[in-house]
Amino acid sequence: MAHYVVIDIGGTNLRSAVFDSATQQLLDIGRGPVENFLNNPGVPPGQLFDKLIHQVLGHIRAHAGRYPIAGVGISFPGPVNERGEVHSAPTLWGTTLRSVPLRERLQQELDVPVAVMNDISAAVYRYQSWFNEDFGVITISSGIGNKVFAGGRMLLNGQGLGGELGHHKVVEGDNALPCDCGGQGHLGAIASGRGTERLARLWARREPARFQGSALWRLTQGDAERIDTHAVVSALQAGDALASDVLAFGQAHLAASLALLYNAVGVKRFVLIGGFCMALGARYLDGLNAQLARCDLFCLSEPERLAMLRLGQNDDDHSLYGLGAYFLQASPADVRAA
Ligand SMILES: [Zn+2]
Structure with a gap:
């Protein structure tokens, strides 16, 4: 049995939960407005990225205080390559920020494997x-x-x-x-x-x-x-x-x-x-x-x-369940490359 922190970053809201591999259920679902260019007017793009990282780490650490965490999965509303770099995210950062190393930044801060993928990619794992x-x-x-x-x-x-x-x-x-x-x-x-x-x-x-x-x-x-x-x-x-x-x-x-x-x-x-x-x-x-x-x-x-x-299922939890399902079938080498 293992617990994974799963986080769905949307254009407007960020939702996080703990996925329990034994029951395949989500625990402690939390949500809040995501740090984006609309609620941070005038903030330079690089600082917007820092704010998002800070917000994501806050959610991860809150969950890690209650459960032993074996991995962290992040879904993102834009194209993400296999190194976990975000190609672009107009809904979050406008058009200025591109090729953002999201997985690398989070992995530097965490000692468990981090997987970053597009939100629809995450949903795919739910239905596999x-x-x-x-x-x-x-x-x-x-x-x-x-x-x-x-x-x-x-x-x-x-x-x-x-x-x-x-x-x-x-x-x-x-x-x-x-x-x-x-x-x-x-x-x-x-x-x-x-x-x-x-x-x-x-x-x-x-x-x-x-x-x-x-x-x-x-x-x-x-x-x-x-x-x-x-x-x-x-x-x-x-x-x-x-x-x-x-x-x-x-x-x-x-x-x-x-x-x-x-x-x-x-x-x-x-x-x-x-x-x-x-x-x-x-x-x-x-x-x-x-x-x-x-x-x-x-x-x-x-x-x-x-x-x-x-x-599909009539809820808004596709990415959260999908990230959990991803960890159930992924090898550690897969996670590094996700
Ligand atoms: Zn179009």
Whole structure:
């Protein structure tokens, strides 16, 4: 039996817990606002990094005071390479800080193994026991992200890149919706929670008569600018036709992207996680399956297609459980290289 400190660094919040390898449960879950550029205005990027390290070490030492700790796992909201260096993290540090040696800095302070990985990579380990074949995890929340686990390893390049399906351009033209990354017409700008909300606003403005007959009208007192993700989810749950068409538009592009992944590399199982997807649950899954049925999936049988998508656990603990699951199956050499 062993205990591991697991920490999920998000763009807004940091959550930490102790993973108990015997029960595979999380103990002492704690959370708080993460040190980022928004709550530290004017602080230089290098000092922001120091503040985050200080915050993370505080959580680790608090847990280590109560449990004997065998390792520390950190998940991070940006690409991380195999040396534990963060490629970039716009949500945390803006655009100035790049190639940050997060694992090395923490390892200098700690005498137990430290693993640092991207948050969706961590989530992959949570679901590894669900499959005995290659699979991917897709997160559909304020943005869209992915990871593919194939041939016994995470498919990433040397910089830790390989999960940016959300920044793949799927809509051309000057009217394509803007993406948070500065691009236009990206999958995440259309099919994420935030993207679906923007698309609903756009369609409501373009088709006022249809908007007037929609549940979205009642939910926003007729003000298209007040359409938010919450209103879209409520309208979808009420079976609203306009909201359903908006969702279907985004899901058609997501399904085509998953079909491309299958056709290109053969991965045919995907776990769906993320706040927007989970808020809609079976409605989201049914909609995406309907779009997938319209895709050409080379040599894939219908039962295989119907088994392609699976909803993940309906909680926000994917990275914490995933980091724990990672330690259960990792050798010490793996951890050094994680
Ligand atoms: Zn983008």
